[in-house]
Amino acid sequence: MFESFSHLHDQLAIITEDGLRVSYRELDQLIEKFISRFSSGRGVALIECENSLNSVIAYLSALRAGCPALLVASNQPEVNQKLQAQFSVLYCIDTTADTVTTHKTETDIQVHPDLAVILSTSGSTGTAKSIRLSHKALEANARSIIEYLSINSEDRAPTTLPMYYSYGLSVINSHLLAGATLVLTQKSVAEPEFWELFDQHHCTSFAGVPHSYALIEKSGVKTAERKTLRYATQAGGRLEPSRVKALTEQSQKEGWQFFVMYGQTEATARMAYLPPDRALENPNCIGIPIPGGKFRLIDDQGVEIEGPDETGELVYTGDNVMMGYALSAEDLSRGYDLTELQTGDLARRTRDGLYYIVGRKKRFVKLYGLRISLDEVDGWLLDQGYSAVSTGRNDTLWILTTAAMQAVTIRDSVADWLGLPAATIHVGVVETIPRKANGKIDFSEVARLADHEAEKLDAAIAAQTQKNSKKTVREIFVTRFSNKEIDSESSFVTLGGSSLDYIDMMLELEKSVSNLPQNWYELPLRDLEQLQGNHSLFQKLETQILLRFVAISLIVIGHLTETDPGGSSAALLLMIAGFNFSRFQLPNIITTGSIRPILALAATIAVPSIGYLLLTQAVFNSLYFPSLLLFSNLVRANANNGFSLWFIEVYIQILLIAAFVVSLIPKKYISRARQELVAASLVVISILINLLTPMVWDTTHLLNRVPHVYFWLFAMGIGAQTLESKPFKIILSAMFLTTAYQNIGDRAAFEILTYGGLLLLWLPWAKVPAFLKAPISQVASASLFIYLSHFQFNSLSAKIFGDHGWVGVIVALIGGAIAWKYYLAFCSYLMRTRLKN
Structure with a gap:
């Protein structure tokens, strides 16, 4: 596996956190260059991993050079030193410093030719037992994952899990084998920056352990806003059936798939998956074996259990089963110790052929995706001189002790040892450690006592919360x-x-x-x-929302009062339209290659506009078809009976032209496009159109209210949203100011457009008085209806309050916002009616 990527040519392989893009051709070159650093022959390569380009190159180079890769975390020097000695490591690779250190050993260690990767199975407890994985196992597991997730070259996966963790490594292997793209990042799914990266690079999936989904829920991340999301996967511990059901329902509603999976490092990560279409009815199941794998259940005597709904140990067979465990360097020369894997999990098989886990034969608990051996915890507590025993309860580790004065010390010591938050560990005080008649610890009684202590803790927390809901x-x-x-x-x-x-x-x-x-x-x-x-007293508000409010207000003021704020407010609205087009439509266009997002947006604007024009023209008995068909701006200026909505017409025409151009481009080319390159190209092309078209088509008689004159503003809005780096923003600002200066002669109009445009470019948020945030947002949201109806609401105001321009402005803004609200309610009603029918 990964002997060469030459067949993938210049397809995009990797995007780094800082935006570096590496093709498969370039990745091949980097690997070949790195292999030369393995100058002392074949031997174990300990790789201190991060989710970085250096780490991936080191890993792939080790595989290609035949040096078994011992993948470890980069932040545990003491553990890594022990592993180095334990497995007679030949090469130590610090991927952060990009160094390879060769360690000659006195004994000549031979490693089996099939051995590819060595991984720890212990999670945080640091047990010496590691797992030997073959090249065949890595490839078999990757191909199975590719098959049931339908991974293809168009997919982009962020590295949400460490690559030294088998689940995280499986994401890397499967996507590279499929010719897909990896987005390398160290950021957590709880960080806003992760989702900015996800959206920026049009990622199609993410992988998570149960804790990942808890973080996503608590941090308020909206998966519905991830326009390119195709599927999400979960493994690394049991997810509560209620959460499986909720996430499945959410995914079906939002148009992506949610895969519950089951696996162990001993099986190179994956053994089972739950088909998304069966998850709602079976949220407690791990599903069916992965392609190429088989399950069976055995009783305590090793006899296979044939019938449904009977409990037995789950046994897995497949090419992805490990070669065996390794405790020392000598074990690395051994071949295959087993052909099937006894998982240690007790399971049952439903009548429909689905499997679900009911417990463990041995004592483990999973916290934050890490498998913690309770036996090792107990051994550690004994070594430290504590009279205590551990058990698992939900997502916490419970320790029962007879030493009340040491309870806090025990909790903090275990937290430090495991490297976990202290909040995940609870200590209860008991009179004696429960034991059976033979002197062995009674673990069922330990679990019961832990439940009792947990109930006491919950009651105490509830009482404290009721007493004082706020802490300092x-x-x-x-x-x-x-x-x-x-x-x-x-x-x-x-x-x-x-x-x-x-x-x-x-x-x-x-x-x-x-x-x-x-x-x-x-x-x-x-x-x-x-x-x-x-x-x-102040709250954050998106700058584009504030500018929409200002722009539509200035349009109304200019139309209804003697004040002349300048004539560029509509131009600013068009720039904001491009900004939002880049956020919501452009990613979908690139992902799907379809013009439907453009046409849907055009219809959203055109339908109420045409409806308004038809109504007002019918009332005045003066139908004017060019305006009803939204092209009166292309006929003679001021010959439209006062019913022209030139700004909306130009906007719709730009969208339709864009849809026509996109329809001419093969989908395969669209889906390969980078949004940043598209945005930059549009800005340059639009400015050239603005400069060159007047040489062959004079539109002065149309007041220049035509698409080619205003397209540069729409493109500039796309650039403002997409091109986020400082150098790009500086260049974009210069192009914007220059083009604005060439196109706008009126000083006031120039100032409004340039001030607004620069704010849109450089200031994503603004602070406004808290009591104004809602009304500003509502007026901005209703800008279309305010633009359509402000003359009519001004007439109504004049009849009620007299001809006072500024009163008319207020009535027009409020009236348009109310009309917009009722229009949305009407659309919602139609949608509900349609769904019912």
């Missing part, structure tokens, strides 16, 4: 970091907070700090305490 900022910090010394300079980052617990911390802080800063995790406790109870 300092109390929140002390609770979360009880094992650390906290002072006024302490911050979430300096105290060792991680992506595992920062969302929970954020939600707690928001109860005490009403307007929590975006960079709260970097702020010292002192600054956060000053914000406590500070109910800010």
Whole structure:
């Protein structure tokens, strides 16, 4: 596997977090260059991994060079040193520093020719037992995943999990084998920056453990806004059936698929998946074996269980089963120790052929996707001199101890050892550790006592919450970091907070700090305490929303009063239209190659506009077909009986021309396009059209209210939303100012357009008084209806209040917003009626 990527040519293989793009041809070259660094022959290569380009190149180079890759985390030097000695590592690769260190050993260690990867199975407990995976197993598992997820070269997957974790590695293997694209990132799914990256690069999937989905839910991420999302996968521990059902319903509603999966590192990550169309009825199941794999159930005597709904140990057979375990360097020379895998999970098979897990033969608990051996925890507690025993309960590790005075110490010590948040570990105090008559610990009684302690804790938390629903900022910090010394300079980052617990911390802080800063995790406790109870009078509002409000208000003021604010407000609205087109339509066009997103947008604008024109012209008994068909701007100016909506006509015409051009381009070329390149090209082309077309077509008699004159503004809005790097913004700003200067002679109009355009380019958010945020947003949202109806509402105002221009402005803005609200309600009613029928 991965002997060569030459057949994929210049297809995009990798996008890094900083935007670097690497083709498969370039990836091949980088691998061949790296292989030369394995200068001492074949041997184990310990790779300190991050989700980075260097790590992927080192991994693929080791595979291609025949050096078994021992994949480890980069932030555990002591563990890595032990592994280096344990497996007589020949090459140590620090991918952060991009160094390869060769370690000659006294003994000549031979590694089996089929051995490809060595992975730990222990999660955080650091057990010495590792897993030997063959090249055949890696490829078989990757091909199975490609088949049931239908991964193809158009897919783009972000690295949501560490590559030294078998689940994370399987994402890398399957996508590279399919010729798809990897988006390499270290960011958590709880971070807004991750989803910005997801949208920017049009990712089609993401993988997560149960904790990932909890973070997504708590952080308020809207998967419906991920326009390119095709599917999501879950493994790494049991997800509650209610969550499986909820996520399946959500995915079906939003048009993507949710795959529940089951696997172990011993099977190179995957053994089963639950088909999405069967998840609603069977949310407690792990599903069916992956392509090429088989399941069977055996009883305690090893006899196969044939009937349904009977409990037995789940046994898996397939080419992706490991070669065996490894405890020392000598084990690396061994061949295949087994042909099937006894998973250690107790399962049942339904009458429909689906499997579901009912328990473990041995004692493990999964926290944050990491498999924690309770036996090892108990052994560690004993080694530390504690009288204690552990058990798992839901998503927490419970420890029962007889030493009340050591409860907090035990919790914090275990948290430090496992590298997990202390909040996931609870300690209960009991009189004695329950044991059976033979002296062995009674684990069923331990579990019952843990349940009892958990109920007491829940009751105490509920009572405290009722007594005082808000904690101080300092109390929140002390609770979360009880094992650390906290002072006024302490911050979430300096105290060792991680992506595992920062969302929970954020939600707690928001109860005490009403307007929590975006960079709260970097702020010292002192600054956060000053914000406590500070109910800010200002709230954030997107700049494009504020500019829409200003632009439509200026249009109405210019039309209904003696004040002349300049004539470029409609131009600013067209630029904002391009900005939002880039956010909502352009990604879909690139992903699907379809013109439907453009036509749908055009219809959304055209239908109410034509309806309004038809109504008003019928009332005045003066039908004017060019305006009804939205092309009066292309006839003679001012010869349209006052019914022209030139701005809307130009906007619709730009969209229809765009749809026509897109329809001429083969879909395969559209789907390969990069949104940034599309945006930059449109800006350049639109400016050239603006400059050159007047040389062959003079539209002065039409007041220049034609698509080719205004298209540059629409394209500039696309560029403002898409081209986010500072150099691009500087170039775009210069092009914008130059073109605006050439096109707009009126100073006031020039200033309004340039100030608004530059704000759109450089300022994503603005702060407004909290009480104004809702009305500003409502007026901005209703800009189309306000534009359509402001003359009629002004006439109504004049009849009721007299001819007072500024009163008419207010009535027009409010009336248009109300009309828009009722129009949306009417559309919703029609949709419900249609669905019922």
